[in-house]
Amino acid sequence: MNIGSYSLLVARPTGSAGWWPRLGLGAAALMVLWWAARGAQVSFGELGKGLPWIGDFLARMVPPNWAFLDKLWVPAIETVQIALWGTLLAVIMAVPVCFFAARNLTPNLAVFHFTRQVFNVTRGINEIILALVFVAAVGLGPFPGVLALAVHGAGMLGKFFSESIEEIDQGPIEALRATGAGPVQTVIFGVIPQVITAWIAVVLYRFETNLRQATVLGMVGAGGIGFELVGSMKLFQYQDTATCIVVIIVMVMAADYVSTRLRAWIQKGAR
Structure with a gap:
């Protein structure tokens, strides 16, 4: 053998x-x-x-009631405004905290785990539940929707931001520390230049998500086009409902197109 x-x-x-x-x-x-x-x-x-x-x-929704569009312009614009401010406040809340949730920058493990759990709690609560809480606190209208998107988005963005920080090249960080740079200088000149492109892409994606969620938050009284959607369904005006759905789809498609173009432009400029 x-x-x-x-x-x-x-x-x-x-x-x-x-x-x-x-x-x-x-x-x-x-x-x-x-x-x-x-x-x-x-x-x-x-x-x-x-x-x-x-x-x-x-079948009851066909054809859409296009005359109902006249009543949807203001709620549609309000939905975009809710998504914009919800995203902006989420970024403002997430950025100062995300550095403590990154293993390579956190002062100690206790701070790291505490910050990560804060992010887990805020992103673990659904936006609708948060909107119900804020509606009870500040009343009906778009502002509770902004707060709900901001709190939930802060948890999501904080997680993404901190994970992108953990993937950076440690060489510039060590070089800055060797020259005596403090924590603030290290973050500004060593961390942010490496993560800013990824952060912008994530923020744009989060805005798309917030726009979709803002259309739903109106169902619990948090303003936007969702309020008109629920109202038409409760009144059995299904053709008006179809018009609301068409407007929502167009808004989401437009946001997706603009966001995709912006991400491509940013990535091209970063090369």
């Missing part, structure tokens, strides 16, 4: 044995999916039974 034949005989049991862990993982994944389906009561049969009702609901 030559060496090649011997190696094949030895490799066969090893190759066969290598499939068992994969089969075990596959079986475990199927069990988890089955367990999740049971808990979520996934039933495609029930969905099939409900398709006629969905079709009837969509």
